Amino acid sequence: EKYNYGVIGLGVMGRNLLYNIADNGFSTAGFDLDEEKVKELHNGATPGTQVKGTASLEDFVSALETPRKIILMVPAGKPVDAVLENITPLLSPKDIVVDAGNSYFKDTERRIADLTSKNLHFMGMGVSGGEQGARRGPSIMPGGDLEAFTLLKPMLELIAAKVNGEACTAYMGKGSAGNYVKMVHNGIEYAIMQLISEAYDLLRKGANLNNDQLYEVFKKWNEGEMNSFLIEITRDIFKQKDELTDGFLVDQILDKAGAKGTGKWTSEQAMEIGVSIPTIDIAVTSRILSAYKEERVKASQLYAKEEIIKPENTELFIQEVGEALYLATLISYAQGLALLVKASEEYQFEIPLKDVVKIWRGGCIIRSVLLEKFYSAYTQAPDLSNILLNQEISGIVQSKIKSLRKTAAFAVSNGIPSLGLQTTLGYFDAYTTESLPVNLIQAQRDYFGAHTYQRVDREGVFHTSWQNVNN
Ligand code: 6PG
Numbered sequence: 001e002k003y004n005y006g007v008i009g010l011g012v013m014g015r016n017l018l019y020n021i022a023d024n025g026f027s028t029a030g031f032d033l034d035e036e037k038v039k040e041l042h043n044g045a046t047p048g049t050q051v052k053g054t055a056s057l058e059d060f061v062s063a064l065e066t067p068r069k070i071i072l073m074v075p076a077g078k079p080v081d082a083v084l085e086n087i088t089p090l091l092s093p094k095d096i097v098v099d100a101g102n103s104y105f106k107d108t109e110r111r112i113a114d115l116t117s118k119n120l121h122f123m124g125m126g127v128s129g130g131e132q133g134a135r136r137g138p139s140i141m142p143g144g145d146l147e148a149f150t151l152l153k154p155m156l157e158l159i160a161a162k163v164n165g166e167a168c169t170a171y172m173g174k175g176s177a178g179n180y181v182k183m184v185h186n187g188i189e190y191a192i193m194q195l196i197s198e199a200y201d202l203l204r205k206g207a208n209l210n211n212d213q214l215y216e217v218f219k220k221w222n223e224g225e226m227n228s229f230l231i232e233i234t235r236d237i238f239k240q241k242d243e244l245t246d247g248f249l250v251d252q253i254l255d256k257a258g259a260k261g262t263g264k265w266t267s268e269q270a271m272e273i274g275v276s277i278p279t280i281d282i283a284v285t286s287r288i289l290s291a292y293k294e295e296r297v298k299a300s301q302l303y304a305k306e307e308i309i310k311p312e313n314t315e316l317f318i319q320e321v322g323e324a325l326y327l328a329t330l331i332s333y334a335q336g337l338a339l340l341v342k343a344s345e346e347y348q349f350e351i352p353l354k355d356v357v358k359i360w361r362g363g364c365i366i367r368s369v370l371l372e373k374f375y376s377a378y379t380q381a382p383d384l385s386n387i388l389l390n391q392e393i394s395g396i397v398q399s400k401i402k403s404l405r406k407t408a409a410f411a412v413s414n415g416i417p418s419l420g421l422q423t424t425l426g427y428f429d430a431y432t433t434e435s436l437p438v439n440l441i442q443a444q445r446d447y448f449g450a451h452t453y454q455r456v457d458r459e460g461v462f463h464t465s466w467q468n469v470n471n
Helices: 012-023 035-044 057-063 078-090 105-117 130-136 146-159 177-206 211-223 229-237 262-273 278-290 293-302 314-346 353-359 370-380 391-414 419-431 438-449
Strands: 005-008 028-031 051-053 069-072 096-099 121-128 139-142
Touching: 005 012, 005 057, 012 028, 012 035, 012 051, 012 069, 012 130, 012 146, 028 035, 028 057, 035 051, 057 078, 069 078, 069 146, 078 096, 078 105, 096 105, 096 146, 105 121, 105 177, 121 130, 121 146, 121 177, 139 146, 139 177, 139 353, 177 211, 177 229, 177 262, 177 278, 177 314, 177 391, 177 419, 211 229, 211 314, 262 278, 262 314, 278 314, 278 419, 314 353, 314 370, 314 391, 314 419, 353 370, 370 391, 391 419
Parallel strands: 005 028, 005 069, 028 051, 069 096, 096 121
Antiparallel strands: 121 139
């Protein structure tokens, strides 16, 4: 009896995805270089499901029905290439290999070319939702090979999260679009996490809220228009007691953020193809800055902070911080989605933006009720270059902008770091300004380097012999 699906990489994500596939009625074989993981595989499976751990890559390959459908869930980079190198000689023409990790899209392009030349199908597929998502329903972002996609689609729709009965998976476009969309998802994830951490800082330092009060604030936020996975888990974090002290765990966690690279790739990509996504950029660099803990400690002794002047009305302050966070979150999505629009042109991905926001509504880390509004915006205008240009969205923005200004101003005047909020506000102000002062930059460029400029009143390219007025 041959197995329907195979999963390579039985870490937390791979194992859970495998169980999810098995729970939906498919027999599934798993392989991992770590023998323990293979041995333990059946322990976590739902009784009655068909799950098999295989001891070697050869056993794994021969356990699968053809064309084989193999899902890789191994760390991005060299491990993926290592698996591909070992497995491709064992495969038969038309077999399908799906990379479900956070692979860099350019690696995926290279692998597509390589495997296609061997008459195999290779697909890059983003999967979001962490451990629970993988098991109970992630958001799944497949792209590329249409033949492979069509074969996998029924299974993907079964294992994906559901919103209003609709599966959170759809074809994300050609080539490595699936990985690209997932990369941008993570960039947005970085931005939102940065913004939430700043809201937390403002509430604890600005309004002296303790963890119990923070729990209540986030609970309330999560019950309204700010409802989202990241707000929900933040709420719960403030309740978690520490096992080693009698305090809260969050207060014992060292303030140095880690990163595995997807946020950085998003920023690099945006620079490469010329898209302005400063909230994501600042979120990446804020994590980098956080790691200078020792230097920050020294600098904090050298540069004393001004005393924080508490807000007069705490309730109002909390409300404004909430609105500022909501709006800055919205603008972070706007930046990420604008990057997808440009990338779609640049790389001919043909990314369906409407489907992207649709499948992000459930299962993934950045799921939020706000995405419902984006979904209707893209339903009206699928080619919207920036979500901020939508009429309904502009109404939301206008109703919150004052709170973002007041909150950013409070942070600035009290010396509370708020790189994300300030940057987002700066982006918004620049994006919505008809005339920016870069006419002066163009003049300077032409002055010192004859780089030329365009005029507002006539067509063409101009250069001037600028006069040094002191000569
Ligand atoms: C997801 C997450 C997932 C992973 C992040 C963490 O969508 O399920 O994004 O892919 O947890 O990549 O990234 P960092 O380690 O870079 O914060």
